[in-house]
Amino acid sequence: MAREEITVRSEDGAKRVVLTVDGEEASECWIIPLTIRVGVATVRMDGIGGVATKPEYRLKGYASRVLQRAIEEMIAGDAAITMLYGIPNFYHRFGYVTAGPEYGVFLHGVARDEPLPPGWSVREFTPQDFASVRRVYEKATAFATGAVVRAEGCRVWQKLLETPGSYPQDECWVAVSPEGVVEGYAWRARWCWSMRDVLEREFPDALSFGEVVAVTPGAADALLALCRRRTAEEGKGEALLPVPPDSLIAHAARYTDARAVQLYSANGGSMVRVLSVERLLRALEPELSRQVRQCGRKVAPCQITFRTELGEGALLVGEEEVRSARFSVQEQVEACTAGESYTIRLSQRTLARLALGFAPADDLCARLSEPLPEEAVSLLKLLFPVRYQHAYLPDRY
Numbered sequence: 001m002a003r004e005e006i007t008v009r010s011e012d013g014a015k016r017v018v019l020t021v022d023g024e025e026a027s028e029c030w031i032i033p034l035t036i037r038v039g040v041a042t043v044r045m046d047g048i049g050g051v052a053t054k055p056e057y058r059l060k061g062y063a064s065r066v067l068q069r070a071i072e073e074m075i076a077g078d079a080a081i082t083m084l085y086g087i088p089n090f091y092h093r094f095g096y097v098t099a100g101p102e103y104g105v106f107l108h109g110v111a112r113d114e115p116l117p118p119g120w121s122v123r124e125f126t127p128q129d130f131a132s133v134r135r136v137y138e139k140a141t142a143f144a145t146g147a148v149v150r151a152e153g154c155r156v157w158q159k160l161l162e163t164p165g166s167y168p169q170d171e172c173w174v175a176v177s178p179e180g181v182v183e184g185y186a187w188r189a190r191w192c193w194s195m196r197d198v199l200e201r202e203f204p205d206a207l208s209f210g211e212v213v214a215v216t217p218g219a220a221d222a223l224l225a226l227c228r229r230r231t232a233e234e235g236k237g238e239a240l241l242p243v244p245p246d247s248l249i250a251h252a253a254r255y256t257d258a259r260a261v262q263l264y265s266a267n268g269g270s271m272v273r274v275l276s277v278e279r280l281l282r283a284l285e286p287e288l289s290r291q292v293r294q295c296g297r298k299v300a301p302c303q304i305t306f307r308t309e310l311g312e313g314a315l316l317v318g319e320e321e322v323r324s325a326r327f328s329v330q331e332q333v334e335a336c337t338a339g340e341s342y343t344i345r346l347s348q349r350t351l352a353r354l355a356l357g358f359a360p361a362d363d364l365c366a367r368l369s370e371p372l373p374e375e376a377v378s379l380l381k382l383l384f385p386v387r388y389q390h391a392y393l394p395d396r397y
């Protein structure tokens with residue numbers, strides 16, 4: 001009888017879950033701790049990557065056991081959700097559900113002599129631009145959904161600092177305003193697997209840019225001109241920019257020859273799973289409060305309880321802010337003297353999709369097994385608007 005054992009080891013700031021058979025490593029996955037933005041909220045998210053079973057050990061249930069162990073480990077940790085980029089029809093077994101489409105803007109009609117907007121210039125990134133580029137990323141993603149919060153010394157920024165002089169392996173350009181300020185950048189980021197193994201393989205006729213970010217329309221126009229120019233110089237037919245539809249880059253593309261795509265998968269691609277309802281609701285408080293404050297109407301105070309197969313959590317909705325229950329839901333219900341109280345029975349999958357703005361809340365609600373009162377649906381629409389969940393390619397794991 002073979003001796004099978006699963007261990008969890010901390011390595012390089014991440015955790016590696018390994019299944020060994022008679023001491024030999026057979027199957028593994030990585031848990032990568034990250035923080036993502038959901039509007040102004042920041043949510044601890046554990047990414048799952050590097051899921052692999054050695055060919056001779058496949059179809060024996062090993063990857064499944066490794067993933068189950070990883071999920072137990074993550075639930076015992078401090079992340080609110082877990083995400084991954086999945087092969088089709090595999091990860092739903094572990095509670096993951098598609099979190100949103102992949103976005104892309106294709107630029108056509110590329111030319112070597114593409115003019116830049118008057119007064120703007122582009123030049124190759126140098127380490128002196130690092131602080132400006134970081135500022136651009138932070139400003140551009142301050143209200144985004146799915147964007148990773150990057151620490152100064154994180155792996156992605158280290159990779160950027162290695163870019164100067166690395167052409168053709170990699171290149172990054174910055175857009176400089178007429179006043180001499182860096183207001184955007186276009187980074188090929190060819191080192192990351194989602195560029196090398198996905199975009200460059202699936203779209204060989206396009207020149208792909210892993211991360212194109214601008215904080216002003218002028219910078220966005222300048223970067224699109226640069227991407228077109230570089231595409232023509234590299235002898236490719238079109239440029240591919242994987243950017244979300246609510247970015248200034250996607251807006252700028254509307255004024256040019258371009259097509260924007262959203263690629264959906266029923267069960268694969270970018271996927272999400274809730275780890276703790278309570279942790280998720282608590283993390284979302286700042287963004288939910290912002291939605292209440294900016295909705296332009298008076299919201300009647302009420303309580304919403306979310307009951308899932310993972311457990312439950314509650315939100316106290318006030319006129320100015322939304323708070324999650326800090327104590328047991330039963331106590332919360334008893335403490336709530338004013339306002340309506342709604343209980344929503346939904347799967348953790350639907351809750352994850354609501355949180356990330358996967359689809360209109362009323363559409364998600366219409367698919368619940370128990371219909372909700374109209375007022376509850378309109379409240380959920382207010383709190384959980386449609387979003388464009390997107391992690392830039394260098395952050396993917």
Ligand SMILES: CC(C)(COP(=O)(O)OP(=O)(O)OC[C@H]1O[C@@H](n2cnc3c(N)ncnc32)[C@H](O)[C@@H]1OP(=O)(O)O)[C@@H](O)C(=O)NCCC(=O)NCCS
Pocket residue numbers: 027051052053054057058059060061062063064065085086087088089090
């Ligand atoms: C995908 C992979 C990790 C599965 O490992 P494994 O140890 O064979 O998986 P399991 O034995 O636990 O499979 C469990 C179930 O998933 C199914 N399954 C296995 N590989 C699958 C795949 N590539 N796609 C869809 N389903 C798959 C199996 O048929 C099995 O179904 P069953 O329980 O109904 O019989 C392994 O094939 C692998 O390493 N592939 C190459 C790397 C890779 O693609 N990793 C995933 C990156 S997101």
